[in-house]
Amino acid sequence: LDASLSRLSSGLRINSAADDASGMAIADSLRSQANTLGQAISNGNDALGILQTADKAMDEQLKILDTIKTKATQAAQDGQSLKTRTMLQADINRLMEELDNIANTTSFNGKQLLSGNFINQEFQIGASSNQTVKATIGATQSSKIGLTRFETGGRISSSGEVQFTLKNYNGIDDFKFQKVVISTSVGTGLGALADEINKNADKTGVRATFTVETRGMGAVRAGTTSDDFAINGVKIGKVEYKDGDSNGALVAAINSVKDTTGVEASIDSNGKLLLTSREGRGIKIEGDIGRGAFINPDMKENYGRLSLVKNDGKDILISGSNLSSAGFGANNFISQASVSL
Structure with a gap:
């Protein structure tokens, strides 16, 4: 009678282990999982709320940047006097403070x-420990938004082993x-170097791209x-071209061995x-490609150019060994451009 009354009052068939031990264990497990999933959904909503909050704030920052760009364009025309340009700059300074x-x-x-934190x-x-997502939101202060770009100033014409250190990356x-x-x-060349740099980009903030091209002069x-x-050591032989x-x-003929x-x-x-x-990897031409291709002799061995980009506007400082093989030598000047908002 007590068991029947318990079932009637609770609406549950199993109220204690005495009713059904295995069923009780299964029910408790399902109940626990349901509660956990409910909290996981709540966690997901919190994450969504965080990202939406950040998104709305950045949307306001974008509106400010649009206004700054408009004022900069207004100041760039010669119809403005020194006084009006000073006033426009004062407006921009206040907008930067709001940003x-x-x-x-x-x-x-x-x-x-x-x-940035x-x-x-x-x-x-x-419900499981590995069912997580991670989120990172970058800094959006005016001192942190921008771009720093390094590009090797000349073609790399010698091979070698390169190792370099990114100074004060953080x-x-x-x-x-x-x-x-x-x-x-x-597995060598600037492509391999760019891969090494890019696989650590989340930590250093520096990303690399490469260009390895040899082009005829006419x-x-x-x-x-x-x-x-x-x-590249693969014989192509005699080819007559028009x-x-x-x-x-x-x-x-060249593309017939491109996979090698x-x-x-x-x-x-x-x-x-x-x-x-x-x-x-590098491009090395051996033998004679023919005068009709207009490949200069100094371009017969070419290892390309490397570009480094950092998105926080800070300088990219490099040291290391045999940097000339990556284009960072004394005679291969580095082009540097920095844009800060």
């Missing part, structure tokens, strides 16, 4: 969202990258390559021969 105020005061439950914040969105510490070989072999004219003509490589012989050499040939819009290394 920084939004970055420094936007918060959620006491956590600053746009100051919201990094790798984890949210539990499932304002305090140095970061030492692994050694990379710059050559024409598979439109292709009829010619013949030598019997020992080769690219003006503009109209018969496609030169491009076809890593070098792809094409004719650009100006009719010039263009050799491109997609993987970022």
Whole structure:
């Protein structure tokens, strides 16, 4: 009778382990999982609320930046006097202060969202320990928004092993990258160096891109390559080609071994021969490609150019060994451009 009354009053078939021990265990497990999932949903909503708060704040910052751009454009025309330009600059300064105020005061439950401290914040969105998501929101103060770009100022013409250190990457510490070989072999070159830099980009804030191209100085004219003509150690041999490589012989011959050499040939819009290394390893031409290709002798060995970009507007400081093989030598000047809002 007591068991029946308990079931009637609770609406549950199982009220204690005595009713059904295994069923009780299963029910408790399901109840626990349901409660956990309910909290996980709540956590997900909190994460969404945080991102929406940050998004709304950044939307206001974008409106401020649009206004700043408009005022800068207004000041750039010669119809403005020194006095009016000074007034426009004063307006821009106040807008910059408001931009920084939004970055420094936007918060959620006491956590600053746009100051640069919201990094790798984890949210539990499932019942299991590995069911999480991480979110990072970068700093949006005027001193942190911007772009710093380094580009090697000249073509790299010598191979070697490179290792460099990024100085004060976070304002305090140095970061030492692994050694990379710059050559024409598979898994080497600026492509491998860019991969090494980019896999650490989340920590250093620096990303790399590369360009390895050898281009003729003029439109292709009829010619013949030598019997020992080769690219990156792979023999191609004698090829007879016509003006503009109209018969496609030169491009076809080079591309027939591109999977081995890593070098792809094409004719650009100006009719010039263009050799491109997609993987970022070097391009080394051996033998005679023929005068009709207009490849200068000093371009027969080319390891490309490297660009480094940092999005926080801070300087990129580099030291290391054999930096000339990456284009950072005394005679390969670095182009530097910085844009801060």
